[in-house]
Amino acid sequence: xxxxxxxxxxxxxxxxxxxxxxxxxxxxxxxxxxxxxxxxxxxxxxxxxxxxxxxxxxxxxxxxxxxxxxxxxxxxxxxxxxxxxxxxxxxxxxxxxxxxxxxxxxxxxxxxxxxxxxxxxxxxxxxxxxxxxxxxxxxxxxxxxxxxxxxxxxxxxxxxxxxxxxxxxxxxxxxxxxxxxxxxxxxxxxxxxxxxxxxxxxxxxxxxxxxxxxxxxxxxxxxxxxxxxxxxxxxxxxxxxxxxxxxxxxxxxxxxxx
Amino acid sequence: xxxxxxxxxxxxxxxxxxxxxxxxxxxxxxxxxxxxxxxxxxxxxxxxxxxxxxxxxxxxxxxxxxxxxxxxxxxxxxxxxxxxxxxxxxxxxxxxxxxxxxxxxxxxxxxxxxxxxxxxxxxxxxxxxxxxxxxxxxxxxxxxxxxxxxxxxxxxxxxxxxxxxxxxxxxxxxxxxxxxxxxxxxxxxxxxxxxxxxxxxxxxxxxxxxxxxxxxxxxxxxxxxxxxxxxxxxxxxxxxxxxxxxxxxxxxxxxxxxxxxxxxxxxxxxxxxxxxxxxxxxxxxxxxxxxxxxxxxxxxxxxxxxxxxxxxxxxxxxxxxxxxxxxxxxxxxxxxxxxxxxxxxxxxxxxxxxxxxxxxxxxxxxxxxxxxxxxxxxxxxxxxxxxxxxxxxxxxxxxxxxxxxxxxxxxxxxxxxxxxxxxxxxxxxxxxxxxxxxxxxxxxxxxxxxxxxxxxxxxxxxxxxxxxxxxxxxxxxxxxxxxxxxxxxxxxxxxxxxxxxxxxxxxxxxxxxxxxxxxxxxxxxxxxxxxxxxxxxxxxxxxxxxxxxxxxxxxxx
Numbered sequence: 001x002x003x004x005x006x007x008x009x010x011x012x013x014x015x016x017x018x019x020x021x022x023x024x025x026x027x028x029x030x031x032x033x034x035x036x037x038x039x040x041x042x043x044x045x046x047x048x049x050x051x052x053x054x055x056x057x058x059x060x061x062x063x064x065x066x067x068x069x070x071x072x073x074x075x076x077x078x079x080x081x082x083x084x085x086x087x088x089x090x091x092x093x094x095x096x097x098x099x100x101x102x103x104x105x106x107x108x109x110x111x112x113x114x115x116x117x118x119x120x121x122x123x124x125x126x127x128x129x130x131x132x133x134x135x136x137x138x139x140x141x142x143x144x145x146x147x148x149x150x151x152x153x154x155x156x157x158x159x160x161x162x163x164x165x166x167x168x169x170x171x172x173x174x175x176x177x178x179x180x181x182x183x184x185x186x187x188x189x190x191x192x193x194x195x196x197x198x199x200x201x202x203x204x205x206x207x208x209x210x211x212x213x214x215x216x217x218x219x220x221x222x223x224x225x226x227x228x229x230x231x232x233x234x235x236x237x238x239x240x241x242x243x244x245x246x247x248x249x250x251x252x253x254x255x256x257x258x
Numbered sequence: 259x260x261x262x263x264x265x266x267x268x269x270x271x272x273x274x275x276x277x278x279x280x281x282x283x284x285x286x287x288x289x290x291x292x293x294x295x296x297x298x299x300x301x302x303x304x305x306x307x308x309x310x311x312x313x314x315x316x317x318x319x320x321x322x323x324x325x326x327x328x329x330x331x332x333x334x335x336x337x338x339x340x341x342x343x344x345x346x347x348x349x350x351x352x353x354x355x356x357x358x359x360x361x362x363x364x365x366x367x368x369x370x371x372x373x374x375x376x377x378x379x380x381x382x383x384x385x386x387x388x389x390x391x392x393x394x395x396x397x398x399x400x401x402x403x404x405x406x407x408x409x410x411x412x413x414x415x416x417x418x419x420x421x422x423x424x425x426x427x428x429x430x431x432x433x434x435x436x437x438x439x440x441x442x443x444x445x446x447x448x449x450x451x452x453x454x455x456x457x458x459x460x461x462x463x464x465x466x467x468x469x470x471x472x473x474x475x476x477x478x479x480x481x482x483x484x485x486x487x488x489x490x491x492x493x494x495x496x497x498x499x500x501x502x503x504x505x506x507x508x509x510x511x512x513x514x515x516x517x518x519x520x521x522x523x524x525x526x527x528x529x530x531x532x533x534x535x536x537x538x539x540x541x542x543x544x545x546x547x548x549x550x551x552x553x554x555x556x557x558x559x560x561x562x563x564x565x566x567x568x569x570x571x572x573x574x575x576x577x578x579x580x581x582x583x584x585x586x587x588x589x590x591x592x593x594x595x596x597x598x599x600x601x602x603x604x605x606x607x608x609x610x611x612x613x614x615x616x617x618x619x620x621x622x623x624x625x626x627x628x629x630x631x632x633x634x635x636x637x638x639x640x641x642x643x644x645x646x647x648x649x650x651x652x653x654x655x656x657x658x659x660x661x662x663x664x665x666x667x668x669x670x671x672x673x674x675x676x677x678x679x680x681x682x683x684x685x686x687x688x689x690x691x692x693x694x695x696x697x698x699x700x701x702x703x704x705x706x707x708x709x710x711x712x713x714x715x716x717x718x719x720x721x722x723x724x725x726x727x728x729x730x731x732x733x734x735x736x737x738x739x740x741x742x743x744x745x746x747x748x749x750x751x752x753x754x755x756x757x758x759x760x761x762x763x764x765x766x767x768x769x770x771x772x773x774x775x776x777x778x779x780x781x782x783x784x785x786x787x788x789x790x791x792x793x794x795x796x797x798x799x800x801x802x803x804x805x806x807x808x809x810x811x812x813x814x815x
Contacts, residue, residue: 050692051692052688052692071691072688072691072692073691073692073693073694073695073696076692076693076694077694082692084689088686088688088689089685090681090682090685090686090689090690091685092681092684092685093678093681093682093685097678097681100678101678101679101682101690101693101695102693104675104678104679104682104693104694104695105693105694107675109674109675110676111671111674111675111676111703114670114671114674114675114676114677115666115667115670115671117670121674125674125675164693168693168694
């Protein structure tokens, strides 16, 4: 079953066509990657899916519902969450508070309830804290809840961002270069963690990634973008053998990746 | 190569010269002479001298601080040199001012100042004396850094309190020293400024307590944090109860004049809590905050005044909710057009809004309703069950109650869903929106909540003064409230109180120093921002305190 369909999606910035008539289908519970040189339109596509940009043409359908003209918060509550290429945590809030903000759409309490300390609000806050603690544990930040986000180690910040995205209980998670700037050991750990997200939580994963080892290692399907167009799509093996991709993107190094 | 233990002489020279320039400018703006007769310790040292030698001691102190690992002897010599150099500009001044008349362009370079600088001796002896005293002062300044902490802290604390008590001696005498036991204590401790006995007493008490805390405080704290969570909670509540009790009896301790000062501080604390929500929590820079204060005051004025402008003749209590509601409405009205604005643009628009309200209040157009420049008169006092809030001591309780409500609301909201919404919006608006936070609602709530506290403050202000005039609502109030938040520590609730005490309370107490007040205010702001940019009571420590129980021990990683 397909969870996300992009149909003829086009996005222009002035004279520049960042995405031109892009078609893409993502299967439920799959791990897929989008690769391509810098400026190929990968992050633009993420921004269109999550409502940060409005596509000029085409439609984006998530679980059978069109989402291309919805606001970011509506798309989040429908079940799409994301992380950012250059980590965008709430830097001066604690790790715990970051996750609690992620839980925001689930909470119902009003400010009046908070001021009066009504039992409903307290109960909800307690539950939210408990869930946030569990999420912190799941992403490997147990005991680091009260550290201000900007003081966390780089890898921990990436994990926290994923934790914050998970807090909204997404069914589709978009990860924008989750292993950027990581050393080989951290990268391997992150790769395993992404697989756990799918295997244990059943979340469909779509990622943008530059490290070929990661892409080829965990993706079931790969889409290759170049100048806003999809030039190839297929399994890792098919992509590696595709001469067009090798020419546009992988170059001579392709033979080394197995 | 001895670069590792080499002494940084250049730094001593530089700091010495800076100290000298500070001392020179203090002299030339007239501070030293004006306060040369204002005794801090009577017959021993005047405020003018303290300022002068403070610059030299500071130079020595900083010079030693720059070389923390150098040998003691070298550090002392460094301090000596810094002190010596700090007196050089003054000595040059003494010799230049003899043959050349500097007063044409430096009106404060008066004979009186020169006499003061050379200790009323002749030029040569006096200069040598100045040189020697400065060197010794610099040496002492450097020496202080070399003392171990358990000696240095009580020493500095003691000196600081002596200075404060000396500075405020007139107010202290006025408040407590006019009759009975107070008079006796006053005779014992104060003369012109502190007497020598008084100085010793203050110093010994403060230094003694500080030393005691230094010796035992750590152990006491360790024992408290070893207590089970339940008892710690009880202890926490006990502390709050003690604080509330203290606040309840405060006007009886402070007497009329100081209570009046505290009341003014209280109105600013109230505004501070409000602006802290807008700027500190939600990150919306509002420079026109005084507008809401004005709207609260004018609504109260129009609704309750018994003069010709009063329309309803309402009582304070029935007008209060309307005044607050009017401010909230104004907050929302301002909020809507600026929803899409950020940072600097927002600041400019709010600045304009504040000015519009002030000019409207002043305008002839609205004069028939709100009096224009003549303002609104005959605003009645609030009363509650026969108690009239007229005297500062009773009005205090009204302001205290309002402040407690504002503090409570701010505190509850900060740790609630709405507080997190505000902070997330402050940190990253786009991401906050993607997390499902409704920016429109969140921003408007911040503006409305901030405006409510300012309106409350304005309403009390109106009944406190019985009359209001447009010039009470100028831009300086907005700036002042913003400054007190920054000085106290952005986003921090105790910070608001500390900031208001420092920026509103202190200038009020230092009225004696007339035109130099603002100079001190400015100097304080600059020093503060350079040395403690996070504020006096920043937010971070609160976080650690508050969330301690959430942290499980972190294993080595």
